[in-house]
Amino acid sequence: MKFSDIDSFFGSLQPGPFIIAGPCSAESEEQVLQTARALQEQGVPLFRAGIWKPRTRPGSFEGVGTQGLAWLKLAKQETGIQVSTEVATARHVEEALKYGIDVLWIGARTTVNPFAVQEIADALRGVQVPVMVKNPVNPDLALWIGALERMYQAGITDLAAIHRGFSSYQKTKYRNVPVWQISIELKARYQELPIIIDPSHIGGSRELIFPVAQKALDLGYNGVMIETHPNPDKALSDAAQQITPARLAEVVQQLQVRKSTYDDAELVNRAEELRLQIDAADHDIIAALAKRMGLVEQIGAYKKLNNVQVLQLARWKEIFRSRAEWAEEAGINGAFVEELYKLIHVESIRKQTQILDGDE
Structure with missing residues (x-):
């Protein structure tokens, strides 16, 4: 894969922070619009919201489905902010593109399955849309690279990787342990590939969002994806790891971008x-x-x-x-x-x- 000659959405990203924000799940039209308006005022360029939610066990909130895409489309029309959502099947891709979703991402539970990734790649063949690929649930660099390669071979050259951490049987302070060396190795192999940190899923708590995001920027990551909700405690999914738009503004203001080289x-x-x-x-x-x-x-x-x-x-x-x-x-x-x-x-x-x- 080569990215240096691509004039694209992700190819133009400079080291941090490019901000992606929005709720874990789109829950209602009002919630989506309220959040999008707040983020638009802050100049956030990309709004995120899950429409289809792959949950570990049945019975939990699994997203509102296709109707949520209409809410994202409306948010884009009203605020001008670009919108993104997760896709896990060819049908998801078809529906998202029908509603004009600007950026798609592939989640960790999908990245781990080459058959599912290939299905999505085939559905995207011939379509020029930016795609973000989250690391697989388990710490496997080959799977992560393989998912990116499947997208690239399908003609999707506007790519970025999202580091959201890895599952572990050990008890740690993280919901998903970062295992930084895996993302560092990915960056070493593909220096032009933008990497975005997802501190919400890594930390699993509001308190860890800033330190995880700052460490990622210290390592030269290109941006952050932070789950943002107007009323996090009432969120239907992952309430503990979401923050308000006001808190997001504070986090972004506190983040420091380091120089990539010495200038003396x-x-x-x-x-x-x-x-x-x-x-x-x-x-x-x-x-x-x-x-x-x-x-x-x-x-x-x-x-x-x-x-x-x-x-x-x-x-x-x-x-x-x-x-x-x-x-x-x-x-x-x-x-x-x-x-x-x-x-x-x-x-x-x-x-x-x-x-x-x-x-x-």
């Missing part, structure tokens, strides 16, 4: 000095890891000689506990070191298993 020769030189020191430190880390793996191989050979199993659970628990403590004492995040040692442990087990199986 002295700062450039100092940054280069620090990078050289980082390179040297990384070299030392690699050398230390190589030394550690050499010792692991010796342990593996000793275990093979004495017919001892590879996994020594008590030893692993001690390493996992003590290294995090050492890190905290050194002023390093203990959780980060825990994750690092999980990877080191996996590689240690692999090497020792090879030795016991006679592969080395």
Whole structure:
């Protein structure tokens, strides 16, 4: 996929923040118009609202359906604001285009299913409409890229990615954990691809919208999508993560856009000095890891000689506990070191298993 030569809606976006806002769900004509008017006054360029809502379990509010598209069309006619909604089937695409929806997005539950994504791509073939693709529910970069590629191969070149976080079985402060490294890798592979943060779905609460959005802008994201409702506590879906238009204005005003490069020769030189020191430190880390793996191989050979199993659970628990403590004492995040040692442990087990199986 190439985006650098595209003169389009998303291709023209500059690093942040491009604001997309509106309710999680279109609930009534009055609610849609009230929100759109407020956002238009703030200069928000793109209004969002869910018409069809894919819910985890039946019985919850699943959207108003096609009638909501008429409300979006009316909001556009009255305020001039462009409108967007989520599509999950070919029929959704047909209905949305019939009502003149300006921008479509593919949700996380759809992105995870290549068959559904292809159905949407086929329905869009020959149509020039901007499409945003949310990351899949599970942390799978290949699925995310695959959905973007299916759109691109169908002739949709006006594309953007939405980072809305990933489901996790672990308890965290987030509704959907960000796993920032996945979106960073996406950006590294497709530098021209605009990426938009969805702090509402990542945080799951109003309090986390600003810090998540700010971190995304610090990473060079192009915009934010924030769920905005005139009366969030009464919202029919995802009430806890929506904010009022007034609060949205405060959040946007507080957001800071960082410079993408240094603009002073002295700062450039100092940054280069620090990078050289980082390179040297990384070299030392690699050398230390190589030394550690050499010792692991010796342990593996000793275990093979004495017919001892590879996994020594008590030893692993001690390493996992003590290294995090050492890190905290050194002023390093203990959780980060825990994750690092999980990877080191996996590689240690692999090497020792090879030795016991006679592969080395």
